[in-house]
Amino acid sequence: MMKKGKRFEWGYLLLIPGIGYILLFIIMSTYVMIMQSLGYYNYTGESGFSLQFWGEVFDQQFLDSLLYSLKIGIGSSMISIVICYPFVLILQKTKGKRILLSIMKTPMFIPALVGSFLIINIIDYHGIVNELLVFLRIIEEPLRLRNDKYGIGVLMIQVWKNVPFQMLIMSSAIESIRKDVVDAARNLGANIFSIIRHIILPLTLPSALIAVTLVFIGTFNDFAVSNTAGPLYPNSLSSLMLRNANVFGEWNLSACIGTMMMITTILLVSIYTLIAKRLEKLD
Amino acid sequence: MKKQVKILASMLLLIIMVCVTIAGCAQGGTDPTGPGGKTETPTSPPKQTTTGTAAATELLDMDWAEIEAQAKKEGSVTYWCWGNEDFYTQLGQAFESKYGIKFNLVVSEQAAGIQKVLTEKDGAVGSFDVIKIGGQTVKPTMDAGVFYGPILSKIEDGDKLDPKLSERQEGVETKGYLVPSHRNQTGLLYNPRKLTNPPQTWAELEAWIDANPKKFGFCMPDKGGSGQAFVLTLINQVAGGLDKYYGDSEVDEAKIENWQLVWQWIKDRMDDRITLTTSNNDSISRLNQGELDLIVAWDDNSFNAISKGELFKDAVLYIPKFGMPGGGDTSGLLKNAPHKAAGLLLINFMSSDEGQMLFRDVMMACPARTDIPATATLLKEEDKQYSIPWIPAEYKKQFIEDFTKYVMMSGN
Missing domain, CATH: 3.40.190.10 (Periplasmic binding protein-like II)
Known part of the structure; x- marks a missing residue:
């Protein structure tokens, strides 16, 4: 029960640096972006409430970019987790696990743009892949593998970059499964596949969801990789946003795209939260 | 507990209000665009003035x-x-x-x-x-x-x-x-070991492109000025010249009707005869790698690429007789x-x-001074007579948009 007339807690003021930071750099910029999408904060010309930009933004180009970004976001997060699970399971039983994990974490410390150029160098006209294929006389002239129109290069780079990140999450999750639970299952006659299906997968699913969601957010909103290795068309949403602002000076349209990116991300995180809650209830 | 939450919420609200106020002020005292406030929108963009103070x-x-x-x-x-x-x-x-x-x-x-x-x-x-x-x-x-x-x-x-x-x-x-x-200035940059007689007329360029599939490249017009230069050259060659655009401050729809010829020209060749690159430097890099033999490039970019060792030293840049833009x-x-x-x-x-x-x-x-001769250039003096000026920026913006719409989107 609360005491009547409790004094103001001055300690709350200590929260100001943290809350202030969030307000200034996240909420304020989000606020300006949303207002700009509604016609305010124009750098040139008239400013004032308008839904015109929202009417213009949903054209074929935006939809193509949205689908492309979703494809890269969902594709890279799902492929990464599919690769990550068996890797982590195998690593649990491998000698020198820590050294191997450290080596495999390397892509995490390489910036996305640098990683992108590294992969481009491999698949470039005179990259290792083409040189090898020519050397083996499989092809006569190098293939043009860069900026493929399906975004396969981007998916490759994103998977390369994100598997180690997901491995970090998943290896902790798998390590936290009590050994006696697995042993008890073995005693009752469960084989390795049953253990994975009935024990490891259900117990690590919440962590897998987090891993997939975090990678999705990063890759869906990616700019660097798509801009260097992505298809000539469609652009990722971030690239489209930059293009509209820089090339055409359409800041309001860019703000609409930014808002849509934010809404999509929030929607996905909400879905994740709902699923996580359901899983908790099931437990 | 409820009271604590109330205090926290009040503080948050206060900070938000302060931030919004600061942001509003940062818009400028004379700026009429504050959200929620009275909007005194100007009827036209502000004009240049010689008498500010x-x-x-x-x-x-x-x-x-x-x-x-x-x-x-x-x-x-x-x-x-x-x-x-x-x-x-x-x-x-x-x-x-x-x-x-x-x-x-x-x-x-x-x-x-x-x-x-x-x-x-x-x-x-x-x-x-x-x-x-x-x-x-x-x-x-x-x-x-x-x-x-x-x-x-x-x-x-x-x-x-x-x-x-x-x-x-x-x-x-x-x-x-x-x-x-x-x-x-833009021009055509080529590898002289692979190309001994570079195309000078539009017909020669078309013939060369047909005879050397995927060896001619230019960058996407939204990714670099050399790409814009080539689209402008195309407009000049296949859509009836550039004179009609000079002096316009807005896009005249009637004048761009036949740009479809330009987009069709690119679409007809995009899959098997020409290569699109992602930037001015990407074009130069692909020429250096041997992927391309003839590209559209800027004079200063090309000169600097050779100076830095990013491009082979004997690369040649020229302005073909059909003209390319400079500024x-x-x-x-x-x-x-x-x-x-x-x-x-x-x-x-x-x-x-x-x-x-x-x-x-x-x-x-x-x-910029015409009385000071240029030394850091790959262009010959006699080439400069073929330089053509850019058309108004509104048309440039239009052809960049149209390129995406009619070439890239329809090609997928």
Whole structure:
């Protein structure tokens, strides 16, 4: 029960640096972006409430970019987790696990743009892949593998970059499964596949969801990789946003795209939260 | 507990209100665009004015000795540009040693710098004095009325500057507000070991492209100026010339109806005969790798690529007889410059013999002055007669949009 007339807690003021930071750099910029999408904060010309930009933004180009970004976001997060699970399971039983994990974490410390150029160098006209294929006389002239129109290069780079990140999450999750639970299952006659299906997968699913969601957010909103290795068309949403602002000076349209990116991300995180809650209830 | 939550929520609300108020104020005292507030929207974009303040008017009435004395009183000048940091640092040192006025250099992404200038345009005092202007930034800055002037007639060697660039940049009439600093030109760059007789006429180029599939490349027009140059050349060749566009400030729909011929020309060749690249430098890189044999490129980019060892030394650039566009970059004095006299003096210095020599010998660019011969160029003097000016920026914007719409989108 609360005491009547409790004094103001001055300690709350200590929260100001943290809350202030969030307000200034996240909420304020989000606020300006949303207002700009509604016609305010124009750098040139008239400013004032308008839904015109929202009417213009949903054209074929935006939809193509949205689908492309979703494809890269969902594709890279799902492929990464599919690769990550068996890797982590195998690593649990491998000698020198820590050294191997450290080596495999390397892509995490390489910036996305640098990683992108590294992969481009491999698949470039005179990259290792083409040189090898020519050397083996499989092809006569190098293939043009860069900026493929399906975004396969981007998916490759994103998977390369994100598997180690997901491995970090998943290896902790798998390590936290009590050994006696697995042993008890073995005693009752469960084989390795049953253990994975009935024990490891259900117990690590919440962590897998987090891993997939975090990678999705990063890759869906990616700019660097798509801009260097992505298809000539469609652009990722971030690239489209930059293009509209820089090339055409359409800041309001860019703000609409930014808002849509934010809404999509929030929607996905909400879905994740709902699923996580359901899983908790099931437990 | 509930009370604690209430206090926390109140504090949050208070901080939000303070932040919103600060943001509102940051929009500028005279800016009518505050959300939620009364919107006094102007009926047209602000116009350039020569009479911002009494002091500003006086500046153009002063002689150069008086401007120099005033500039020395101001004590410093701030120049903003994108790229070429080493060069502008050296230019600043030369300016400092000549006048004893401190030179501050701000280098950033082009879009970020221009955004800052536009955001500050209604403030009494901005962050920069002089800014570099090029490419797509001419029209938004001219439309927003950010410049002080016209100053071109005041510049001592103004009459020796390239007359075309002095009048029009990227198809936009600059009305004396922008002063040319250096010129640039596009052309066709090729590997002479693979190409001995480069195409000179449009028919020859088409024939060469047909005979050498995927060996001709240009960058996407939204990714680099060399790509825009090629689309402009296409418009010139297959859509009835460029003369009809000069002088227009808006896109005339009737004049762009036959651009479909241009898009069809590209679509017919895109899959199996031409290669699209992702930037000006990507084109050069692919030429260097041997993926391409003939590309569209900028003169200064190509010269610098050879100087840095990024491109083989015997690469040849030329302007074909059917013509390719050229222009240049300029500098403008901002109307809210905190050091106007020093800014004007800096622009004057950039146009002087000393400044132009620096552009030529250090930046490796073609000087804006026609009386100073260019040395850092791959082009032959006789090629320059085939240079054609850019069409107005609105058409350029239109063909960049249309390229995506009619070529890239329909190709998928």
